[in-house]
Amino acid sequence: MNDQNAYKIPPNYDELMRPSRRHFLGASALGLGAAALGDILGGRATHASNGNQEAGPLLVAPHHAPRAKRVIYLFQSGGPSHLETLDPKPRLREMHGQPLPESVRAGQRLTGMSGYQAVLPIAGSFTGSKRYGRAGIELGDVLPFTAKIADDICVVRGMHTEAINHDPAITFFCSGHQIAGRPSMGAWMSYGLGSMNRDLPSFIVLVSKDASRDQPLYARLWGSGFLPSEHQGVQFRSGKEPVLALSNPEGVSPHARRAMLDALAAMSRDALTREGDLEIDARLAQAEMAYRMQASVPEASDLSGESDETFELYGPGSRDSGTFAANCLLARRLVERGVRFVQLFHQGWDQHGGLPGGLSHQCRQTDQASAALVLDLKRRGLLEDTLVVWGGEFGRTTYCQGQMTADNYGRDHHPRAFSIWMAGGGVKAGHVHGATDDFGYNVVDGGVHVHDLHATILHLLGVDHERLTFRYQGRHYRLTDIAGKAVQGVMA
Numbered sequence: 001m002n003d004q005n006a007y008k009i010p011p012n013y014d015e016l017m018r019p020s021r022r023h024f025l026g027a028s029a030l031g032l033g034a035a036a037l038g039d040i041l042g043g044r045a046t047h048a049s050n051g052n053q054e055a056g057p058l059l060v061a062p063h064h065a066p067r068a069k070r071v072i073y074l075f076q077s078g079g080p081s082h083l084e085t086l087d088p089k090p091r092l093r094e095m096h097g098q099p100l101p102e103s104v105r106a107g108q109r110l111t112g113m114s115g116y117q118a119v120l121p122i123a124g125s126f127t128g129s130k131r132y133g134r135a136g137i138e139l140g141d142v143l144p145f146t147a148k149i150a151d152d153i154c155v156v157r158g159m160h161t162e163a164i165n166h167d168p169a170i171t172f173f174c175s176g177h178q179i180a181g182r183p184s185m186g187a188w189m190s191y192g193l194g195s196m197n198r199d200l201p202s203f204i205v206l207v208s209k210d211a212s213r214d215q216p217l218y219a220r221l222w223g224s225g226f227l228p229s230e231h232q233g234v235q236f237r238s239g240k241e242p243v244l245a246l247s248n249p250e251g252v253s254p255h256a257r258r259a260m261l262d263a264l265a266a267m268s269r270d271a272l273t274r275e276g277d278l279e280i281d282a283r284l285a286q287a288e289m290a291y292r293m294q295a296s297v298p299e300a301s302d303l304s305g306e307s308d309e310t311f312e313l314y315g316p317g318s319r320d321s322g323t324f325a326a327n328c329l330l331a332r333r334l335v336e337r338g339v340r341f342v343q344l345f346h347q348g349w350d351q352h353g354g355l356p357g358g359l360s361h362q363c364r365q366t367d368q369a370s371a372a373l374v375l376d377l378k379r380r381g382l383l384e385d386t387l388v389v390w391g392g393e394f395g396r397t398t399y400c401q402g403q404m405t406a407d408n409y410g411r412d413h414h415p416r417a418f419s420i421w422m423a424g425g426g427v428k429a430g431h432v433h434g435a436t437d438d439f440g441y442n443v444v445d446g447g448v449h450v451h452d453l454h455a456t457i458l459h460l461l462g463v464d465h466e467r468l469t470f471r472y473q474g475r476h477y478r479l480t481d482i483a484g485k486a487v488q489g490v491m492a
Contacts, residue, residue, distance in 0.1 A: 059192050062462025067426025067491070068387040069196070070335045071189065071457060072342045074328070074370055076362075077170060078215050078349030079418075081396035081411055083440045084125050084140045084359055086419035087157045091438040092398060093124035100399045104441050111164055113352065113401060114412040120399035122439070123409050126356040135430040142363040145371035146421070151430040152374050152383070153421045154490050158434020158446040159453070161394055161415045166215045166350070169393035169415065172450055174221040176479045183225035183470075185454060186341040188479045190231040191224075192468045193461060197338030199296035201234040201289060204334055204342050209238050209322035210365060212348030222343060226472040228282035230289070233343065236330070238322025242301045246293055254294075261287055300337055303329060313376060315368040325369035332376050335386055349392055352401050353410035374423050383424035387460055391420025398439045417443045420453075426460045428492045451484030459486035 083089055100120040114120070127141045133150030146153070163169035168178035175182040183191070186203035195202035205222045222233030236242040248257055268284045303319075303326065310329070311318050317325035324346050331342045346366055351358040370390055377383040395418025396411030417436045423429070434446030448456075455465040458479065465484055469476040 059194075059463065059468070062193075063464040063467055064459075064462055066460065066462025067385070068424070068460045069385045070338075070340050070342075071186075071387045071389065071425070071461070072331045072335060072373065073185075073344070074366075074373075074388065074390040075170075075173070075343060075345050076349050076366070076390065076392040077211075077217065077345055077347045078166070078351075079169075079392045079394045079396060079413055080349045080362070081351065081355065081359060082157070082417070082419040082436075083396065083398065083411070084127055084355075085143055085363070086139060086155050086421060087436060087440055088125060088129035088138055088140050089398075089436075089438060089440045090129075092122055092440070095122045096124035097404070098122050100439070100441075104398070104437065104439050106442075108416060109164065111413050114397070114399070117402075120397075121404055122398055123400040123404060123411065126407075126409075127360075133430050135432070137430070137432055142360055143367050145368040149371045149374050149423070152378065153423045154427045154429065154431045154433060155419060155421050156391075156433050156446075156448055156453075156490060157417075157419045157436055158443045158448045159391070159395075159418045159420055159450075160443055160447055161418075161450050163394070164413055164415050166393065166413075169413075170215070170217075170221060173393050175225065176451065176454055176481055180218075180220050181225055182477070183227045183231070183479070184220075184222045184233060185457070185479055186222055186233050186343055187224040187227050187231040188468065189341045189458075189461065189463075191227050191470070192458075192463055193340060195338065195340060197296075199292040200300060200334070200337055200339055201293070202340040203231065203233040204339050205233040205235045206327040206330060206342065206344045207235065207237075208324040208327060208344070208346040208365075210317065210320075210324060211346045212362075214348055214350045217345055217347065221345075226477070227470060228278060228285075230282045230285040233341075236297075236301060238326075242297055243290075243293060246290060246297060248294070257291060261291055296337075300333055301330060303333070310376070314372040317365070318369065324366050325372075328369040328373045329376075332373060332380075332382075335377075335382065336380070351396070351410050352412060354408060355396075355410050356408060377424060385425060387425025387427065387457065388423040389420065389457070390422075392418075394418055395440075398441045414441070417441060422490060426491055428490055431490070433487070433489045446487075446489060448487055448490075449484070451480040452487050454479050455484035455486045456490060460491070 190202040224232035317323040
């Protein structure tokens with residue numbers, strides 16, 4: 001390819017761009033097209049700030065002083081059992097094999113996988129538990145490394161959700177709605193707060209290559225929904241090419257790529273004037289970001305410069321690109337470089353059967369690296385303004401699903417009560433918020449709904465969740481829909 005002639009604007013460009021009859025009618029002051037265009041522009045380019053609609057897609061300033069600048073969300077897909085990990089219940093061992101009292105369940109719905117059972121036998125935990133840290137936080141023995149950071153985390157034991165099956169539950173956590181199509185939480189944060197590094201995306205997604213592929217993950221979980229598309233999450237993969245199709249094809253030089261983008265920018269400006277669709281600007285912004293990422297991504301994703309001590313901290317898997325451990329280390333590198341929101345997905349927590357072996361394996365894969373991330377951020381002075389969240393889409397049942405043997409059993413989905421942990425970014429360290437009953441079945445104190453969690457994350461970032469909105473199809477949408485409150489009890 002000859003760079004001197006590459007991607008030049010065609011000689012008849014002005015004629016090609018001449019307004020059409022459709023453009024004339026759409027732009028007419030008396031036409032319906034003008035009203036529609038005004039609604040599009042109003043929706044695409046406004047946000048709620050200080051109670052008024054302001055121009056521009058980013059908040060002019062935080063609504064209040066932020067405690068966190070960035071978020072790392074360690075999403076454990078499949079629903080980890082809180083009863084073996086973050087909310088041990090000794091009474092379950094005492095009543096192992098006995099029917100769950102009807103007064104505990106109180107007629108709450110069950111999934112079709114255990115709803116047919118005439119008897120719901122209580123399943124005691126296969127593992128023990130101990131108290132750790134100055135606050136004496138009780139944790140399961142399957143989390144020995146999390147136990148070491150007990151004084152740095154806030155365990156939230158009052159989590160509850162509405163969805164009882166994986167897809168709507170994961171979609172709910174990732175977007176604030178059970179039905180697909182809404183913007184993901186990372187996209188909302190990118191839209192509201194923008195990027196801290198113009199050479200890297202503000203929202204990056206990492207999926208563990210070493211996880212069991214039980215429940216599927218979809219790109220819509222980190223999609224932009226109806227927000228401009230430049231706010232969607234960018235997935236980094238393992239291997240020599242972390243971002244697909246980022247490198248120039250053979251025969252295309254950086255000079256040719258730059259010339260192409262300049263020509264595209266000229267055409268996009270005219271198209272935007274003519275069509276009034278800000279998605280044109282969004283696509284151009286993505287193309288420009290990809291151009292800059294050609295230099296920034298290889299440097300950010302290269303772990304070879306990390307010390308042996310750092311690899312030992314994160315565990316043996318951290319040297320293998322794409323594992324959960326390596327992704328935790330990469331997440332630290334990304335937030336160091338100004339990435340606003342990094343979300344890790346680790347599948348395999350759906351233990352309907354084989355819980356003792358399956359859960360133990362999952363914890364061996366994730367426990368050390370999760371704790372190492374907190375310790376690494378802390379020693380580098382980043383934990384104070386980096387919020388780390390660990391948890392899945394729901395918990396597991398107190399009772400056994402199906403047949404229970406002496407050394408093997410499983411637990412069904414349980415949305416009524418489960419646990420997560422949070423660290424850094426203004427969170428109260430060495431603290432337990434909320435409580436469940438003796439069976440771990442119902443929240444009895446300090447309940448935190450999914451909308452509340454989203455409101456809390458945004459609050460810690462300096463954003464009032466009710467004022468970060470986007471107008472779409474005649475309505476102002478937000479991450480927390482029409483509910484949610486920031487949970488003061490988890491904040492330092």
